[in-house]
Amino acid sequence: KAGVTQTPRYLIKTRGQQVTLSCSPISGHRSVSWYQQTPGQGLQFLFEYFSETQRNKGNFPGRFSGRQFSNSRSEMNVSTLELGDSALYLCASSSGLAGGPGTQYFGPGTRLLVL
Amino acid sequence: AQSVTQLGSHVSVSEGALVLLRCNYSSSVPPYLFWYVQYPNQGLQLLLKYTTGATLVKGINGFEAEFKKSETSFHLTKPSAHMSDAAEYFCAVSPKAAGNKLTFGGGTRVLVKP
Numbered sequence: 001k002a003g004v005t006q007t008p009r010y011l012i013k014t015r016g017q018q019v020t021l022s023c024s025p026i027s028g029h030r031s032v033s034w035y036q037q038t039p040g041q042g043l044q045f046l047f048e049y050f051s052e053t054q055r056n057k058g059n060f061p062g063r064f065s066g067r068q069f070s071n072s073r074s075e076m077n078v079s080t081l082e083l084g085d086s087a088l089y090l091c092a093s094s095s096g097l098a099g100g101p102g103t104q105y106f107g108p109g110t111r112l113l114v115l
Numbered sequence: 116a117q118s119v120t121q122l123g124s125h126v127s128v129s130e131g132a133l134v135l136l137r138c139n140y141s142s143s144v145p146p147y148l149f150w151y152v153q154y155p156n157q158g159l160q161l162l163l164k165y166t167t168g169a170t171l172v173k174g175i176n177g178f179e180a181e182f183k184k185s186e187t188s189f190h191l192t193k194p195s196a197h198m199s200d201a202a203e204y205f206c207a208v209s210p211k212a213a214g215n216k217l218t219f220g221g222g223t224r225v226l227v228k229p
Contacts, residue, residue, distance in 0.1 A: 004158070033215050043205065043219035056216040090158055094215055104215055106151075106158035 002027065004093050004107035012113045018079040021110045025072050025093030031055070032074040033104060034066060037088040046089075049074055078112075086114045117142045117208050121220035129228050134193040136223050138180075138206030141187065146208040148189040149217065150180055153203045162204075165189065176200070201227045 005024045013019050025032050033056075034046040045058040049068035068074045072093075078085055088109045094102035122137040140146065147166050151159040163174025170182040176199075180191045189206060206220040 031215055033217075035217075042221050043207075043217075045216050045218065048215050058216070092159075092215070102215065103161055103164070104217065106160070108156075108158045 004091055004105050006089075006091050006107040006110050008110060009108065010111050010113075012115065013081050014115050015081055015083060017081050018077065019081060019112060021076045021078075021089055021091075021112075023074045023076070023091030023093075023107060025074070025091075026105055029093040029095055029105075030072055031094045031102065032068055032072065033092045033094075034074070034076050035090040035092065036060075037090060037109070038084075038086070043090075046076070081114045083114050086112060088112075117146060117210065117218045119206050119208055119218055119220035121204075121206050121223050123223055124221060125224050125226065127226045127228060128196045130198055131195050134178075134191075134196045134200060134225065136191040136204050136206075136225070138189045138191065138220055139187055140189065140206075140208050142208065142210075144211065145182075145184055146210050148180075148182060149207040149209070150174065150178070150189070150191050151205045151207060151219075153205065153222075155202075159205065162191070196225075196227050198227050198229065201225055 007022045031050045033048040037043045048056040052068045063079045066076045090109045091107045092104035094104045118141045120139045149164045150162040163172045165182045173179045178193045203222050203224045205222045207217040
């Protein structure tokens with residue numbers, strides 16, 4: 001099976017702009033989660049989507065949003081970018097089924113630099 | 116709220132020596148527990164996880180971890196370090212409720228000396 005893919009891999013934006021990141025999960029997986037990784041704050045959970053519905057949400061401002069399509073592909077959007085949004089954004093997919101924690105498979109990430 | 120503490124942000128071991136990475140969690144109810152590894156410029160890879168049952172869990176690449184409820188710990192060990200073990204390791208927890216929401220520790224970077 002192909003792994004989790006994220007596009008683009010690298011991105012440079014300026015403050016005030018918005019950005020959209022994309023994640024394609026492993027075939028058959030219905031859950032997609034997003035994480036932000038920074039040197040200062042470490043790995044932080046953004047949100048999880050399951051079957052096109054947001055199932056869990058972390059403590060991030062409303063500028064961070066996401067959605068999931070019927071084919072389970074997910075996008076994450078950040079509006080009005082700030083310098084502090086510079087980070088590695090990781091996407092993870094899992095089957096999302098009940099009965100225990102499914103293994104989350106992570107993509108390689110999108111590295112966002114805000115200037 | 117759950118939290119995860121990893122003791123030591125950097126650990127240096129000699130090739131062939133024991134690798135021991137410490138993880139303690141704070142949670143009113145024992146959560147699910149995970150160890151992930153991250154190599155440079157890559158995403159995270161699951162090493163092992165504890166859900167229920169046997170408290171000693173074996174993972175990939177010769178790693179294992181033991182869940183100790185009384186100590187709220189989930190330390191990761193490998194008997195003999197290999198150069199390829201140089202990476203950053205993250206302990207994580209998730210609540211025993213529906214959904215995937217991992218809370219990560221701060222990470223431990225492992226350096227393996229020849």
